[in-house]
Structures are given as C-alpha cells and as structure tokens.
Amino acid sequence: MNDFSKALDVSVSGxxxxxxxxxxxxxxxxxxxxxxxxxKTVSFETEYQNGSAIGRxxxxxxxxxxxxxxxxxxxxxxxxxxxxxxxxxNVNLLIEIAxxxxxxxxxxxxxxxxxxxxxxxxxxxxLLQK
Numbered sequence: 001m002n003d004f005s006k007a008l009d010v011s012v013s014g015x016x017x018x019x020x021x022x023x024x025x026x027x028x029x030x031x032x033x034x035x036x037x038x039x040k041t042v043s044f045e046t047e048y049q050n051g052s053a054i055g056r057x058x059x060x061x062x063x064x065x066x067x068x069x070x071x072x073x074x075x076x077x078x079x080x081x082x083x084x085x086x087x088x089x090n091v092n093l094l095i096e097i098a099x100x101x102x103x104x105x106x107x108x109x110x111x112x113x114x115x116x117x118x119x120x121x122x123x124x125x126x127l128l129q130k
C-alpha cells in the first residue's frame with residue numbers, strides 16, 4: 001500500500017468514526033425528553049495490525065452514561081411514583097450540541113485530508129505521465 005492509499009485509508013477511518021459519533025449524538029438529542037433514557041457515549045481506539053498501530057481509528061463499544069437521571073416532579077405523569085417524581089434522562093443538550101460541533105469539525109478535517117491526499121495523488125500521476 002503506497003503512502004497516498006494509507007493517507008486515504010486513515011482519513012476514511014476518521015470519517016466513519018466521526019459519522020458514528022454524530023449518529024449517537026443525534027440519538028441522544030432526540031431522546032433528551034424520554035423518561036429513563038441514558039446518554040450514549042462512544043470512544044475511539046487506535047486500530048492495530050500484527051501488534052503495531054497502523055494509524056487508523058475505530059470506534060469502541062457504545063457505553064451508557066451512568067450518571068444520575070434527573071428527578072422530575074410531575075404528579076400527573078403516568079410514570080410518577082407516590083411522591084409525584086419520575087426519572088427523566090441524563091442528556092444535557094448543551095453538552096450534546098458542543099460535542100456535535102466538535103464531531104462536525106473533526107469530520108470536516110478528515111474530509112479535507114481525504115481531498116488533499118486525492119489531489120496530491122492526482123497531481124503526481126499527471127507529473128509521471130509527462
């Protein structure tokens with residue numbers, strides 16, 4: 001595998017990882033008002049081949065945030081207990097939007113790296129043909 005292919009491969013792995021991260025962030029935002037919903041988080045891990053790092057990234061297991069769920073007072077809610085409280089979600093929209101912005105920027109950076117590698121490879125092929 002040549003260096004241009006490796007660069008493309010690394011950027012594609014970053015695009016896939018950030019895409020999956022954005023998917024989970026969107027799911028968290030969509031379920032912010034769902035009672036009992038726990039925020040999902042995804043971690044990134046270095047990909048290894050034959051015991052050595054190859055530069056690509058992959059997503060780890062999806063984990064549920066174990067922080068306390070919000071306790072909401074609404075005696076008329078069907079899930080309310082005898083004190084009138086029910087468990088909301090532990091999604092903080094401010095954090096989710098900030099994480100989504102970060103994932104978007106990382107996605108754009110990987111896309112730019114992909115485009116640059118592709119352009120450099122194309123320019124090299126043009127030079128070699130002359």
